[in-house]
Amino acid sequence: MKEYAILLDTTYCTGCNSCAYRCIQEFRYHDQAAKGLFRTFVQINDDGLYHKRCMHCIEPDCVANCPVKALTKSESGQVLYDAKKCIGCQTCVRSCKFGIPLFDEITKKIVKCSMCAHRTGQGKLPACVEVCSTGALQFGEYQEIRAKAKDMAVKNNLKIYGMVQNGGTHLFVLAKVDPATFGYPKVPAKDIKKGVSMGDLPAMPMAIAAVAIGGLKKLSERRALVEAEEKDKEPKK
Amino acid sequence: MEKKNKVSRRRFLQFAGAAGAALAGSAFPFRNLKSAWAFGDHPQEQLPYRITKKVPQVCARACECDCAYTIVVGVDPATGVERAITVEGRPEDPVSNGKFCIKAMGFVDSMYDPDRLMVSLKRTNKKKGIDVDPGWVIMKTDDAVNEIIGKLKTFRREDIVFASPGDPYTNRLCMSLGCTRSDQRTECFGTHYYINCLTTTNPPNMFYSSSYTPSHHVCGYDYDTSKYQVWFGFDSFSKCGKAGMLNHWAAGKRNGCKIVMLNPVRTPMTDAFAGEFYPIKPGTDLAVALAMINVIIKDKKYNKSFVDKYSDAAALVDVKTKAALKTADGSFLAWSTKNKKAEAIDECDSPALEGGPFKVNGVNAKPVMQLLKEATKSNTPEWAAKISEVPAKDIRRIALEFAAAAPYSMIPTYKRDAAGPNYANSWRLRHAINILNSLVGSIDHDGGILLLHGVKLPWLDDMNPPVVPYPPKPAKHADFREEFPVTNNIYRNKDFSAPGHYGMIGWGLYKTTRAKAVFFRNPHRGLHAMIQPQMMEAAADKLDLIIDWNLYLDDLGYFCDYVIPAPHQFEEAKLDIRLYYPKYPAYAGGTPVQKAPGDQIGWGGFAMKIGMALAPKYWTTDGSGNPDKKIPTNIGDVAVKQAGVAENAAEFMKNGGLWVDKKPYENYKHLAQIGYGKPNGRVRMYVDEFAEVGHSPLPIWAPRWHESTGKFKFSLLITRAPWIMHADPNFVNNPVMKEINTRSHMDTVWINPKAAAKLGVKEGEEVLLENDPKYMKDLPRPVKAKIHLTTRIAREDCVLLFHGIGHRAKNLKVGANYGYRDGDLIPQKNPAMSKKHDPTGMGWVEDVYVSIKKTS
The missing domain is CATH 3.40.228.10 (Dimethylsulfoxide Reductase, domain 2)
Structure with missing residues (x-):
């Protein structure tokens, strides 16, 4: 199973909200959107464009705190929501540091991006990415997108949001200035070691192997030491 | 020392055990692999709708681009009914490159707008006005069209104005009737067209054509x-x-x-x-x-x-x-x-x-x-x-x-x-x-x-030259175009589809009796497309006949005698050239997504009926007026056949409806x-x-017409939200787009925070914008609006207004009474004054300074 992420280069975004409307049509939630309940929305602020949308955290607080497991973290990195399980307690609304889940007072359910799991599972782009006219939104495998975000940030002198916030997310935002200055919540970094993502898994076997090899080496050294000690204990001829 | 760094087996096993326990406890590194759902089983991994077909279409009227795309039709889970769901891009289209915008998606949903006009309406109350009950009676469209034709027959040709873009049908109709064609749409970019004609091209040039796009670009x-x-x-x-x-x-x-x-x-x-x-x-x-x-x-x-x-x-x-x-x-x-x-x-x-x-x-x-x-x-x-x-x-x-x-x-x-x-x-x-x-x-x-090169959509006159010369055009037009010889020469002698005078048609209707019957071919613009619409509103009572062919009963409808329902653009077939990225010769076609659901009539059919009734010799191949000899109007068939792209439009659409000749652009050849x-x-x-005509043949400096005086110090800037086009109910009457608009403050007027501080106004307060009476002498209508303070307005001497909101038609349940109307602040121009400033006589819509004050 591949793990995915979205890269948002705000230096290409014009705030057209085609992503927002394409999302609405994809998920048929016009009535909720008309009340301001958007899964994704671009707010045109004075100093930049704030895309209010799920960050798909590596360690999602909403998942950790949901009492009925209506929110789950998928193998693809997407934080998914099962409306049938949801009891409308709004724990997720309160626990999300990014302020993302929106509560629909009528349905008593929440509104939140799924990163188009139904499309990505079929090899398609998320609807918002597909419609983006300028390519400000890009989608791909987590490690590639993460590396791309880092690379673009260095090349174009941009700030990255989503790399460390809340332990890291599956949405990386690039901007000329700190995105927290134009609408993105100031979310503290969490220990990145705790926040290792599925995408970091290639590093894990290596670490385990290193421990194992180290251990075997130690065992081997100990065996050699024991053998040497035993030799020392033998009567001198 | 050496021994100090050595790890005993017991110590190693203790360490490994502790690490293993810690990892197991935290589920690291497999914590996130623990899935609550098998892949594909989660409800959010299911397609929310079932696709039944995909229909090629070309955007029309949303902006200049006319992107080619596909309309996705499926079964809506909410109703279980098949309907257009969304849009998919066509990457092979050189204009869109596989992209489409929020407005294209808005058009998909507007097909099902509950406020769409489905029937023909006839006014029974002679008094007109937005707050007057028109006393509508519903008519069969065929009957309404026949009544309209009967009434048009009672007018002299010079008394009739068709407010319609210069499409092939309108051109033929107005030429054959000998009446004025003066649209309130194309005029807003008329200067551009005329200067291009006078500098870059000879109108009509060999490739010039237009079926849907009225802006006449080459x-x-x-x-x-x-x-x-x-x-x-x-x-x-x-x-x-x-x-x-x-x-x-x-x-x-x-x-x-x-x-x-x-x-x-x-x-x-x-x-x-x-x-x-x-x-x-x-x-x-x-x-x-x-x-x-x-x-x-x-x-x-x-x-x-x-x-x-x-x-x-x-x-x-x-x-x-x-x-x-x-x-x-x-x-x-x-x-x-x-x-x-x-x-x-x-x-x-x-x-x-x-x-x-x-x-x-x-x-x-x-x-x-x-x-x-x-x-x-x-x-x-x-x-x-x-x-x-x-x-x-x-x-x-x-x-x-x-x-x-x-x-x-x-x-x-x-x-x-x-x-x-x-x-x-x-x-x-x-x-x-x-x-x-x-x-x-x-x-x-x-x-x-x-x-533009290598493609051509023929005009009806190319396919069917008139058997006898057209009647003369009126000597005096309601938009005063004859007062502007430079542009009038193009309109009269070179390109009948050339724009009229956006900034003066309202003046003409209000100040003169040049027009007695006005026909608005007006899909979804309404009065808003006209600057200072209060002149048209005031003129309505003295006009003998006003007709609107429209997708909605919008503000204009409340001043009309008949409102005839038009089909949605996705309910029509199309053939379009790729005018806005003409690097390659290309055609894109569209197939109707559905049949018009009510008693609508298409413009081609409507124009043909009027033409056959009022000027039959120009609408029959031999001039006989015999209904069996109507002129062919199969523009698409002729275009694709002449280009060697397909035998006819049906075959073109069967083959995908998109043709692009990707040969390299030949520099300096087409000029x-x-x-x-x-x-x-x-x-x-x-x-x-x-x-x-007394103007400089080369551009020389001239200041604006409107000067800033006293409290009238805010230069009026006008723009539109990215999700709204003109005053189109397709978007403004869409509750989602209205919400997007509100959240983006685009139902307010924007000024720089420093300017606001000097005025003593705060974010969200209501203000009144008023015209300088020196420049708005007739029918001033100040605008009330909430104010938004933003550094996006980079100067303190400006105010930004958003066009397209401020509907008043009561039946537009979402769009009515939302925001303000920018056009109320833009004066129609006195032609005598206008020609002193501008030999093209166009709209100058932002040549206005206003005052701003708090309402309380």
Whole structure:
């Protein structure tokens, strides 16, 4: 199973909200959107464009705190929501540091991006990415997108949001200035070691192997030491 | 020491055990692998709808681009009913490159707008007005059309105005009836069209055609490969949503293009695409453009090869009469520096660009380039800086960078940008822009201005020439176009689809009795598309017959005697050329997504019925009026057949409905074919027709018409939200788009926070905007609105309004009484005054200063 992420280069975004409307049509939630309940929305602020949308955290607080497991973290990195399980307690609304889940007072359910799991599972782009006219939104495998975000940030002198916030997310935002200055919540970094993502898994076997090899080496050294000690204990001829 | 670092087996096992326990406890590193759902089982991994078909379509009326895309039809889970769901891109379309915008998606949903007009309505209450009950009675459309025809027969041809864009059917109809065609839509970018006609092309040029796009462009812009662009007010908020352009701008940015933006408003376009941004003083772009001409000529940075061969730079002009000298067969004359005599410009191999006067047949003549040099001599960057507040050193540098990057540089313009009819001096700016693009050789070159070529949609008159000459046109038009000979000549003698006078049709209806019957071919614009609609409203009572053919019963309908339902654009078949990125010859077609669900009538059928009833000899192949001999109207069949693309439109659509001839653009080839003059077309910088009506044949500085006086110190700037087009209920009556609009503060008026502080107004407070009575003498209608304070308004002397909101038609349940109406603040123009400022007589919609005060 591949793990995915979205890269948002705000230096290409014009705030057209085609992503927002394409999302609405994809998920048929016009009535909720008309009340301001958007899964994704671009707010045109004075100093930049704030895309209010799920960050798909590596360690999602909403998942950790949901009492009925209506929110789950998928193998693809997407934080998914099962409306049938949801009891409308709004724990997720309160626990999300990014302020993302929106509560629909009528349905008593929440509104939140799924990163188009139904499309990505079929090899398609998320609807918002597909419609983006300028390519400000890009989608791909987590490690590639993460590396791309880092690379673009260095090349174009941009700030990255989503790399460390809340332990890291599956949405990386690039901007000329700190995105927290134009609408993105100031979310503290969490220990990145705790926040290792599925995408970091290639590093894990290596670490385990290193421990194992180290251990075997130690065992081997100990065996050699024991053998040497035993030799020392033998009567001198 | 050595022993100290050694780990005993017990210690190692203890460590490993503890680490294992810790990892197991935290589920690290497999914590996230623990899935609550098997892959594909989660409800959010299921497609929310079932797709049943995909229908190719072409966007129409949403913006200039006309993107080709596919409408996805499926079963809506909410209702279980099949309906259009969304849009998919067509990557092979050179305009859209697989993209589409929020408005295209809005059109999908508007097919099911519950407020769509499904039946024909007839007024029974003679009193008209937005707050008057019209006493509508429902009619069968066939019956209503017959009644309308019966009433139209009672009017003289000169009493009838068709407010309709110059589409093939409207043209045929108005020509055959001998009445006025004066649309309130195309006029808003009329200046652009006329200046192009007078400088770049001969109307109608060999490729010129238009089935849906009413803006009559022959020029497109190669944003993808351009390296340098200067935008004069080009970056409006509406541009932020135009997918057919955005994808090209993004390609250009990735290609390293530098864009210099001059605009009092800093839009997200500026943030994303501007290499440099100057908050220019409104209405002074012309000064900067003239200074750029000054620098390029003074430093001799123009493209001599281009101006020699493809422009009138060497053309000789009689310095006394200001007329261009021509040979008997109409060719320009140039002064041969080698032969020391005047020669036909195409045969002159060493033409003088500067110097003179030269004696030609006893006449003192100078080359156009010399006259341009003289005309702009005092327009130095320092001079322009004082007027525009753009630093002189930057103007000079920009001019040189622009010239150095040519021909991969350009100044684009579309529709109602600053170069359109925004100010009384904007026709001069448009002229100056054409000159700048010409001087550096960017016209008809990739990376610069692309010219339409290789495709043709025939007009009805191409397919069916009239059997007898059309009746004469009215001597006096309700839009006063006869008062403007330069543009009237084009309308009367060259291109009947040419725009009328947006800024004066309301004046004509209100102040005169020139029109007695007005037919609005008006899908989803309503009164909003007309500036100062209060004039039209006041005129309604004295007009004997007003008809609206429309998708909605909008504000205009409340002043009409009949409102006839029109089909949705996705309920019609289409064939479109790729006018807005004409790098390749291309056709894109559309198939109806569904049948019109009510008693709608298409425009072609409606026009044919009127034509057959009122002017049958022009609507039958032999002039007999025999209904069995109606003229064929299968434009699409003829177009694709002539292009060798398919046998007919049906076959074209069966094959996918998109054809692109991806041969490389042939630089400087098309200008000779469609450019101004003969035998070889050229760009014309010098327009002697302007001299004939007392205006300068070359652009010279002129201030705005409207001056700022006293409290009227806020220059009115107008834009549109990216998700709204004009006053179109397709979008404003969409509850989601209304919500997006509100959350984006685009139902408010925007000013700079410093200006607000001086006024003592705070965010969200209600303010009143009023006109200066010196400039709005009739029917003033102040605007009340909430205010938004934002540094996106980069100057303190401006106020930004959003066009398209402020509907009052009660049946538009979402759009009515939302926001304000910008047009109320924009005066219709007195034609006598207008022609003193502008020989094209266009709208000047932003040439207004208003006062702002708190309402409480």
